[in-house]
Amino acid sequence: MFTEFAQYVLNGLVLGALIALPALGLTLIFSVQGFVNFSVAAQMTVGAYAAWLAGAYLGWSSILMLLFAFLVPGMLGVAADRLALAPIRRQSGAHTALMLAVVSIALNLAIENALRFLFGSNLNSFDIPVERNLQIWGLSVGPQQLRNLVTALLIAVALAAFFSLTRWGKAMRAVADNTDLARLKGIEPRNLANLATFIGMGLAGIGGSLLAIDTSVDPSTGSRLILVIFSASVLGGLTSLYGAVLGALIIGVMGEVAMIAMPPVYQSLTAFLAILFILLVKPTGLLVGAEGVRK
Amino acid sequence: MTSYLLFIGTIAAIYSLLSLGLVVSWGQTGMVNLGLVGFFGLGAYCSALLTKFGAPIGVGWVAGAALSAAIGVAFCLLTRTLRGDYLAIVTLGFGEGLRLVELNERWLTGGSDGISGIRAPLKDTLGDLYPWFYFALAWALVALVVWVLTRILGSPFGRALRAVRDDEKIAAVAGKNVLRLKCQAFGIGAALFGLAGALYAHLTSYISPDNFVVQLTIYIFLAVTAGGYSRLIGAVFGSLAVLTILESSRFAAEYIPGLSAVQIASLREFAIAVALIVIMQLRPQGVFGLRNERAGAGAIDATSSAPTVATASK
Numbered sequence A: 001m002f003t004e005f006a007q008y009v010l011n012g013l014v015l016g017a018l019i020a021l022p023a024l025g026l027t028l029i030f031s032v033q034g035f036v037n038f039s040v041a042a043q044m045t046v047g048a049y050a051a052w053l054a055g056a057y058l059g060w061s062s063i064l065m066l067l068f069a070f071l072v073p074g075m076l077g078v079a080a081d082r083l084a085l086a087p088i089r090r091q092s093g094a095h096t097a098l099m100l101a102v103v104s105i106a107l108n109l110a111i112e113n114a115l116r117f118l119f120g121s122n123l124n125s126f127d128i129p130v131e132r133n134l135q136i137w138g139l140s141v142g143p144q145q146l147r148n149l150v151t152a153l154l155i156a157v158a159l160a161a162f163f164s165l166t167r168w169g170k171a172m173r174a175v176a177d178n179t180d181l182a183r184l185k186g187i188e189p190r191n192l193a194n195l196a197t198f199i200g201m202g203l204a205g206i207g208g209s210l211l212a213i214d215t216s217v218d219p220s221t222g223s224r225l226i227l228v229i230f231s232a233s234v235l236g237g238l239t240s241l242y243g244a245v246l247g248a249l250i251i252g253v254m255g256e257v258a259m260i261a262m263p264p265v266y267q268s269l270t271a272f273l274a275i276l277f278i279l280l281v282k283p284t285g286l287l288v289g290a291e292g293v294r295k
Numbered sequence B: 001m002t003s004y005l006l007f008i009g010t011i012a013a014i015y016s017l018l019s020l021g022l023v024v025s026w027g028q029t030g031m032v033n034l035g036l037v038g039f040f041g042l043g044a045y046c047s048a049l050l051t052k053f054g055a056p057i058g059v060g061w062v063a064g065a066a067l068s069a070a071i072g073v074a075f076c077l078l079t080r081t082l083r084g085d086y087l088a089i090v091t092l093g094f095g096e097g098l099r100l101v102e103l104n105e106r107w108l109t110g111g112s113d114g115i116s117g118i119r120a121p122l123k124d125t126l127g128d129l130y131p132w133f134y135f136a137l138a139w140a141l142v143a144l145v146v147w148v149l150t151r152i153l154g155s156p157f158g159r160a161l162r163a164v165r166d167d168e169k170i171a172a173v174a175g176k177n178v179l180r181l182k183c184q185a186f187g188i189g190a191a192l193f194g195l196a197g198a199l200y201a202h203l204t205s206y207i208s209p210d211n212f213v214v215q216l217t218i219y220i221f222l223a224v225t226a227g228g229y230s231r232l233i234g235a236v237f238g239s240l241a242v243l244t245i246l247e248s249s250r251f252a253a254e255y256i257p258g259l260s261a262v263q264i265a266s267l268r269e270f271a272i273a274v275a276l277i278v279i280m281q282l283r284p285q286g287v288f289g290l291r292n293e294r295a296g297a298g299a300i301d302a303t304s305s306a307p308t309v310a311t312a313s314k
Helices: A002-033 A040-057 A062-090 A096-119 A143-165 A167-177 A179-184 A189-214 A223-235 A241-258 A264-281 B002-028 B036-052 B057-078 B084-104 B123-154 B156-166 B168-173 B178-204 B214-226 B232-254 B261-282 B307-312
Strands: A134-136 A139-141
Touching: A002 A040, A002 A139, A002 A143, A002 A167, A002 A189, A002 A223, A002 A241, A040 A062, A040 A096, A040 A189, A040 A223, A062 A096, A062 A189, A062 B261, A096 B084, A096 B214, A096 B261, A139 A143, A143 A167, A143 A189, A143 A241, A167 A179, A167 A189, A179 A189, A223 A241, A223 A264, A223 B084, A241 A264, A264 B084, B002 B036, B002 B123, B002 B156, B002 B178, B002 B214, B002 B232, B036 B057, B036 B084, B036 B178, B036 B214, B057 B178, B084 B214, B123 B156, B123 B178, B123 B232, B156 B168, B156 B178, B168 B178, B214 B232, B214 B261, B232 B261
Parallel strands: none
Antiparallel strands: A134 A139
């Protein structure tokens, strides 16, 4: 009984680590830009295709493959942001954030369909040999999942270093914590926008590629997980980077543990119910900066 | 060809109902509902199932709209503490969640096979005239809804809704019950989504979860934005425009050689998505623009949202 439960928790942590990367990306973009960018889902798929092209098609090493899965969605994300969203951001008004959310959904649809146009709707898988699951203390875990977990952790550590050691990283954290105060200190959030989008979409891309290695690539790889990712990000308060990771792990574990009682098809619904429940108790999410939610 | 045009014309009426619902909740009250497709599905399944078990079709339609409205009001009450962008995510989640239920509760919804053989009103009696009848019926409903909404939105109630949209705090200070107004607007919107769903189910006689995907939400948002997001007439006009783009691109795609069916479909959706982005950029106030209907206090969103375009178009 206990082992079974622990197995679910372990699976949840593995899944949560994967979700954490796109959720971090979404949170980073929201923190700096102030709107929910739904095109994160399509950029995950872009990352997945980039990794598939690099890894399965061109046969690059896994480090290069991940780098490619970071750069392509990152650059595409910045380009799409400049082209589609920036002109709307300039018309500042009461509903700009909502308008941007709607437009980013359209953007998501556009990117997804561009991928479908280029690659078709078929499932593509990475040619990875089937490996036996590792057994540790009665728990079983796939080697690939373990590698994904380690990759996600390494990236999270690198990101933490970036945010606590570099000037740009500190500036972004300052904006996320308190935009007005950051502005008073001479940080212009708009100057950080491109960098935040680049890193955010890149993270989404890596998350998408890890997910694809674990399952398969098709044009809706990212969209399938959008609910879970938003749940993680909202749960963490939408502006807290640590909150995003924490939210992802909680959502991951909760989704897996809920499968004891629920059919697995409802896993993403569990995530949705979870955020609904938590938001009812604490409307700002779990972690927010000292000044509360960004206005 | 006539039957095709009639079918598309009837679909346009259904899209108009959806757009009108969005104008009430989003255009008038400022509450974004990205889960409209969920309410659409709710109305469709409700009416399809009720009539399957012998209820008259009229009852099915009313029940579809009522169930959708009730869920909408409950949803609004539940999410009352959430800010705008949280509401966007939660409504999106609602729509997706409902689709999961439709897909997986096979005993009720038939799963991915959907429900077929949904009864059509008077189909046997009318014979060849039936498509004309349904077309007229759907547009009569649209006209009725437009008339009722014009009355409602022109009344003090409508002004209060716009006050909530422009500045919630000021509306509250002025003694308006903001939560109640929001729930009413959200409920009216949801009722229209549900009604549209019920009409759709009996038009095609077949529904499945594939009919209720997020793309439809984009189409409706495009229709509402294109027509001017707070105008009733704009919603109807926008729906016609969106269907024209959608359907004409079907024919246009046939002239591009060497494309597979998947590529044609993706190209069309790509075009729709890009059209929405471009319209939002160039003319966010839509073709019909905003009338001088603001509640007065929060004049920021309409004029300052697109100063250059607004002045140029006057």
